[in-house]
Amino acid sequence: MLLIYRNSIAINFKGIKFEQTxxxxxxxxxxxxxxxxxxxxxxxxWCGPCKMMNNNIFGLEKVGTFFNENFINxxxxxxxxxIDNQQIKNWYAxxxxxxxxxxxxxxxxxxxxxxxxxxxxxxxxAFNEGQEFINKASESLMPEFQYFTLYKRFKKGERGxxxxxxxxxxxxxxxxxxxAIILGDDYVLSLNDPFTKDNLMIIYQIIKDxxxxxxxxFLNNSNKINQVLNDREFSQGVIRNQIYNEVVHPFANKxxxxxxxxxxxxxxQKVAYICPELSDExxxxxxxxxxxxxxxxxxxxxxxxxxxxxxxxxxxxxxxxNNYIWYFFxxxxxxxxxxxxxxxxxxxxxxxxxxxxxxYDTYANLLYRTGEIKEALLWEKKALKLxxxxxxxxxxxxxxxxxxxxxxxxxTWPTN
Numbered sequence: 001m002l003l004i005y006r007n008s009i010a011i012n013f014k015g016i017k018f019e020q021t022x023x024x025x026x027x028x029x030x031x032x033x034x035x036x037x038x039x040x041x042x043x044x045x046w047c048g049p050c051k052m053m054n055n056n057i058f059g060l061e062k063v064g065t066f067f068n069e070n071f072i073n074x075x076x077x078x079x080x081x082x083i084d085n086q087q088i089k090n091w092y093a094x095x096x097x098x099x100x101x102x103x104x105x106x107x108x109x110x111x112x113x114x115x116x117x118x119x120x121x122x123x124x125x126a127f128n129e130g131q132e133f134i135n136k137a138s139e140s141l142m143p144e145f146q147y148f149t150l151y152k153r154f155k156k157g158e159r160g161x162x163x164x165x166x167x168x169x170x171x172x173x174x175x176x177x178x179x180a181i182i183l184g185d186d187y188v189l190s191l192n193d194p195f196t197k198d199n200l201m202i203i204y205q206i207i208k209d210x211x212x213x214x215x216x217x218f219l220n221n222s223n224k225i226n227q228v229l230n231d232r233e234f235s236q237g238v239i240r241n242q243i244y245n246e247v248v249h250p251f252a253n254k255x256x257x258x259x260x261x262x263x264x265x266x267x268x269q270k271v272a273y274i275c276p277e278l279s280d281e282x283x284x285x286x287x288x289x290x291x292x293x294x295x296x297x298x299x300x301x302x303x304x305x306x307x308x309x310x311x312x313x314x315x316x317x318x319x320x321x322n323n324y325i326w327y328f329f330x331x332x333x334x335x336x337x338x339x340x341x342x343x344x345x346x347x348x349x350x351x352x353x354x355x356x357x358x359x360y361d362t363y364a365n366l367l368y369r370t371g372e373i374k375e376a377l378l379w380e381k382k383a384l385k386l387x388x389x390x391x392x393x394x395x396x397x398x399x400x401x402x403x404x405x406x407x408x409x410x411x412t413w414p415t416n
Contacts, residue, residue, distance in 0.1 A: 014064050015058050015061065017068050028113075028117040036071055037071050039137070039140075040110065053133075062130055078107065102119060120146040121147050145166070147176075161190030169202055177206075180205065210242060210246055239275055244286065252286055264283065267286075284307060288305050298327070313347075345359070355386070358383075360380070361402070373406065380403050381403065384396065
C-alpha cells in the first residue's frame, strides 16, 4: 500500500505509525477491539502537498503521539499506476467506495471513522504546522464538530440556528458549500458576534442570492465589515459582484439572445431598489461588458469604458484594467482614444507590486502604436526581462516576437 517515498515514515516510530499489511476489514476490527478511531491518509502519487505532509508533518513526534494514541492509522493510494503492487491493488475496491462515500475530489483528503467503522469526519488540504494538523484532527473525536455526524442530522430534516452554527463551518471546510448555503440564513441568526474575520468570511461564502440574510448582512453593515477585514472595498465588491452576476448580467444577456433591445431603464430600477448607492456603477459596468462581449461593438464599449474610468477607475484592479485596455488597443483606431488609454495604462503600471508583467507589455504596445517607438522598446525590454526572470516560456516567445516587430516597424496590433 505504501509507495517508496513513504517507507521512511514506516520506520520512524516517533511519527505516525501506519498499518502496513492489514486490509480494510482488519483495520475496522482492530479499531473496534482497541476502541480507537480510524485515520486514513488519502493520497495520490502525483500530489505534491501529499508528499509534503508525509515528509514534514507525519514524522513529527507530537503528531505521532496524538495519532498513535487515538487512531488506527493507514495510508491508502487513491490513484492507479502501472507499477502498483498487489497490496495497493487490494485497496482498489475500497478506494472507490471511499471516493463515493466522502465525495473526494481533492488531495490530500483525510478521512476519520469512529470505532464502529462509521465515517464521521474529513479534512482536505495540507498543513504547514504539526500543531495545526493536530488541532483540526482532534475535531474528528468530538461529535459536535464531525461533519458527517452533523450532516446526518441535516439529511433527516433538522434545521435551525443550533445545527447551522456547527454544520456550516465544517461543511465549508469539507467543500460542501451547497449544504452551507441552504443553512445560510440560520447561520447568520446563530451568531452572537458576527464581526470576527472568521465569521465574516463564512457569511461571505454562504451568500445565496440578493434576498438571503447573508447578502443583506453585507448590505447593511458594509463599513463595519470593511473595518474588521481592513479592506475599504471588500463589502462593496461582494455586493457589486452578487448583483451583477445574479440580476444585471442575466437580464442583459437574455435580451441579447432573444434579439431584443436591452431595457436599461428597467434593470437600473431593479438594481437601485436593491442597492441605490452602487446602482450607477453596476449598470455602467454592464453596459461596458455588454457592448464589448455580447454586441461586439468596441466603439460603443469604448465610450462606457472612459466614463467608468473617470468615475470609478480607482476601484478597478490592475489585472482587470489591463485586460480592458488591451482590448481597446487591439480594437480602436482613433489615435486620441489610444492616447487616453496610454495615460491610464501608465497609471496602471504603479497600482500593483511590479511583478504583473502584462501591464509593461500593454504600455509598451500603446507607446509603439502612438508613435513613441524609443520608449516603447525600452518598456517592452522591461517586460521581457521580467517575464524571463519568472520563466514564463510561452510569454517570453511572444514578447521577443513583439520586440522584433517594433524594431522592424511592423504593427503589433490586428490590421485586418
